[in-house]
Amino acid sequence: MSLVNEDESGWVYQSEDTVQTETSPVNASISSKCRVSGTLNKTSTQAPVCRIILHFDLDCFYAQVEMIRNPELRNKPLGIVQKYIVVTCNYLARAYGVTKLMSVADAKEKCPQLVLVYGEDLDPYREFSYKVTELLEGHCLLVERLGFDENFMDVTDIVDAKMKQEPEGFEFSVNGHIYNQHTLDTKLEDHRRLAVGSHIAAELREAVRNKLGLTGCAGIATSKVLAKLVSGTFKPNQQTTLLPESTADLMSTQGGLRKVPGVGRSTAQRLKALGLTSVKDLQCFPLASLEKEFGAAVAQRLHDLSLGIDKAPVKPSGPPQSISDEDSFKKVSNETEVLEKVHELLSSLVERMYKDGRQPGTIRLTVRRLLATKRESRQCPIPSHIGKKIFSGSQDAKALLVSLAMKLFRKLIGQNTTFHLTLISVCFCNLQSRGSTKLGSIGSFFTHQSPEKPVCRAQSHLPQADSDTTLWTPEVVCDTVKTPPIPPGVDPSVFRQLPDYIQRELTSAIPPATSPGPLQQKEHTGTAQDQAGQACTIQNHPPLQMDLECEFEDSLTHPTWNSKDVRNIHSQPTPQMVNDEGEPSGLHCSFHDSAGGGKHMDRIMPGMTTTFDFPPNVDPTVFSELPAEVQREFFSEWRQQKSVAKIPSAKKQGRSRPSKEANSSAAKGKQTNNLLKYFKPR
DNA sequence: CCGGGGTGGT
DNA sequence: ACCACCC
Numbered sequence: 001m002s003l004v005n006e007d008e009s010g011w012v013y014q015s016e017d018t019v020q021t022e023t024s025p026v027n028a029s030i031s032s033k034c035r036v037s038g039t040l041n042k043t044s045t046q047a048p049v050c051r052i053i054l055h056f057d058l059d060c061f062y063a064q065v066e067m068i069r070n071p072e073l074r075n076k077p078l079g080i081v082q083k084y085i086v087v088t089c090n091y092l093a094r095a096y097g098v099t100k101l102m103s104v105a106d107a108k109e110k111c112p113q114l115v116l117v118y119g120e121d122l123d124p125y126r127e128f129s130y131k132v133t134e135l136l137e138g139h140c141l142l143v144e145r146l147g148f149d150e151n152f153m154d155v156t157d158i159v160d161a162k163m164k165q166e167p168e169g170f171e172f173s174v175n176g177h178i179y180n181q182h183t184l185d186t187k188l189e190d191h192r193r194l195a196v197g198s199h200i201a202a203e204l205r206e207a208v209r210n211k212l213g214l215t216g217c218a219g220i221a222t223s224k225v226l227a228k229l230v231s232g233t234f235k236p237n238q239q240t241t242l243l244p245e246s247t248a249d250l251m252s253t254q255g256g257l258r259k260v261p262g263v264g265r266s267t268a269q270r271l272k273a274l275g276l277t278s279v280k281d282l283q284c285f286p287l288a289s290l291e292k293e294f295g296a297a298v299a300q301r302l303h304d305l306s307l308g309i310d311k312a313p314v315k316p317s318g319p320p321q322s323i324s325d326e327d328s329f330k331k332v333s334n335e336t337e338v339l340e341k342v343h344e345l346l347s348s349l350v351e352r353m354y355k356d357g358r359q360p361g362t363i364r365l366t367v368r369r370l371l372a373t374k375r376e377s378r379q380c381p382i383p384s385h386i387g388k389k390i391f392s393g394s395q396d397a398k399a400l401l402v403s404l405a406m407k408l409f410r411k412l413i414g415q416n417t418t419f420h421l422t423l424i425s426v427c428f429c430n431l432q433s434r435g436s437t438k439l440g441s442i443g444s445f446f447t448h449q450s451p452e453k454p455v456c457r458a459q460s461h462l463p464q465a466d467s468d469t470t471l472w473t474p475e476v477v478c479d480t481v482k483t484p485p486i487p488p489g490v491d492p493s494v495f496r497q498l499p500d501y502i503q504r505e506l507t508s509a510i511p512p513a514t515s516p517g518p519l520q521q522k523e524h525t526g527t528a529q530d531q532a533g534q535a536c537t538i539q540n541h542p543p544l545q546m547d548l549e550c551e552f553e554d555s556l557t558h559p560t561w562n563s564k565d566v567r568n569i570h571s572q573p574t575p576q577m578v579n580d581e582g583e584p585s586g587l588h589c590s591f592h593d594s595a596g597g598g599k600h601m602d603r604i605m606p607g608m609t610t611t612f613d614f615p616p617n618v619d620p621t622v623f624s625e626l627p628a629e630v631q632r633e634f635f636s637e638w639r640q641q642k643s644v645a646k647i648p649s650a651k652k653q654g655r656s657r658p659s660k661e662a663n664s665s666a667a668k669g670k671q672t673n674n675l676l677k678y679f680k681p682r
Numbered sequence: 683c684c685g686g687g688g689t690g691g692t
Numbered sequence: 693a694c695c696a697c698c699c
Binding site: 686687688689690691692 | 693694695696697698699
Binding site for chain 2: 081082083084085087101103119120121122125126145146147148265317320321322324325326327328373423425
């Protein structure tokens with residue numbers, strides 16, 4: 001990037017950051033702030049100042065999404081599980097000591113009543129994630145995603161605009177916390193601008209909460225690193241503004257170098273080898289010495305970061321650069337199994353790719369071998385005739401891609417070599433926008449939508465009435481409890497440190513000592529090596545989720561099923577609708593999943609008991625012994641029957657397309673009957 | 683390092 | 693193709 005940027009206003013912003021070499025690094029970080037020297041060619045009276053950067057970080061995002069999808073989970077300690085790992089959990093669970101990336105066994109030990117939900121299918125999270133980004137983009141186009149649950153935003157221009165509007169004697173104030181309780185000095189331009197930024201952040205958080213039902217934290221600062229680091233100061237659902245004078249403090253109070261975004265595991269190791277473990281160590285380390293280890297560019301960046309200096313602009317993310325799907329497992333060691341996995345992955349991928357509306361130019365296959373920490377990959381171009389088939393939704397696409405992927409696989413593994421894989425991943429990249437030329441470079445955002453409709457990058461897991469309707473619980477959850485007893489199993493010191501409303505939620509979550517609903521523990525009649533160490537119930541998450549997943553999956557595996565139907569069906573029910581359906585509710589049956597159930601179910605630890613929405617006339621034991629394929633097919637068909645029975649019509653979602661092969665319902669019906677007969681009705 | 687994703691640099 | 697980084 002060039003040193004000089006010119007923005008629309010005619011200002012010339014020039015970075016002037018030769019400060020690092022100065023005497024005290026700490027002072028440097030303060031004085032260098034975000035100083036910009038403005039040379040103007042327009043009428044203006046003031047020197048332009050620093051950028052105002054916001055960082056948004058949703059609170060335990062996956063857990064929030066699951067609590068929206070199934071509000072019954074709201075007042076329960078909840079963990080989201082992938083394979084045998086609790087990847088995240090809500091705050092109730094955290095109060096019991098459950099943490100991110102804890103094993104299911106450990107988590108259950110900390111919190112026996114922990115409710116677990118499978119989170120291996122990322123579609124719902126991806127969808128909510130993009131909804132958040134899109135909402136932010138509605139206010140300012142400079143939005144950069146970081147993972148699914150964080151966004152940066154450069155609101156400098158909005159701040160500038162608002163500043164101009166304010167009357168002369170306007171009283172500036174900061175919304176939310178100020179880091180270190182530093183006092184706002186309204187005589188300082190930077191302070192005023194940050195104060196305005198804090199109000200923008202508050203508005204945006206409110207919008208996200210009102211429109212999407214999601215809470216999160218925000219950090220307001222003058223650079224991305226600082227905004228990010230400061231946003232975590234007050235944790236759930238709060239925001240913090242960093243005034244530049246507190247920069248050194250923020251940086252030096254970071255636990256270790258690993259806390260600085262940009263310093264990963266390997267960099268931290270190398271720094272440690274140089275004797276550097278704290279942020280201050282790095283700040284004080286001579287740049288020249290750093291350059292010997294890392295080269296000039298990286299050294300400079302690291303040094304900057306240690307001072308909270310981050311010149312990286314907020315880069316609008318736009319639509320994703322790649323779309324991938326992966327699966328990990330204990331063992332895949334023959335080509336047939338590989339073929340199966342690749343088929344599964346591509347089923348989901350092709351559908352996602354189609355909904356995206358772009359055409360992938362490249363496919364990549366990645367594997368991880370047993371005991372290998374490294375991954376290996378091979379990639380190749382996708383012949384454009386195949387790419388077009390994906391784009392147009394042709395059912396042939398998948399088979400062609402599977403054989404392409406298998407060629408890549410052989411290139412990786414060799415001909416008749418033995419192998420033991422623990423992961424396979426397929427990735428589409430080099431995504432090309434097609435058509436819709438008027439929309440120009442952002443065309444990919446909008447391709448394939450009906451003109452008035454913005455893109456559908458995501459699918460349909462959102463509650464239907466999308467405006468301000470109430471799915472989530474209001475802010476005050478339970479006012480009635482004044483001095484709550486501390487729930488059993490909770491560390492009292494931890495408990496007291498929790499925010500008030502969490503404490504209230506926690507206590508209100510103490511089991512009413514009545515009948516164990518479907519959410520309660522179930523015994524398991526353990527089989528082989530019980531990896532989880534103990535029985536646990538994974539919340540079915542259905543009825544809603546099974547509806548969604550089964551039908552979704554089915555649409556991909558069934559050449560005969562027009563996927564348009566699928567979108568219509570699964571976009572229909574809202575979570576509440578499903579809940580109060582009063583349906584004979586398909587008893588919640590549990591069975592050992594070793595034979596597989598829904599997507600990915602077959603790879604869960606053997607000892608785990610799984611709760612499903614289950615047809616009443618089917619013997620679970622018999623069912624569990626069926627091949628996974630058959631189980632899956634059965635489920636989707638059973639679901640489909642239920643859905644068809646109760647859903648009159650529906651609209652919306654996804655790319656609309658010509659309903660060519662419209663009715664294969666007949667075929668489906670037949671298959672269903674064929675499958676159901678395995679279970680001898682009545 | 684686990685998980686299922688993503689990004690960018692060489 | 694791999695490496696680093698992020699969540």
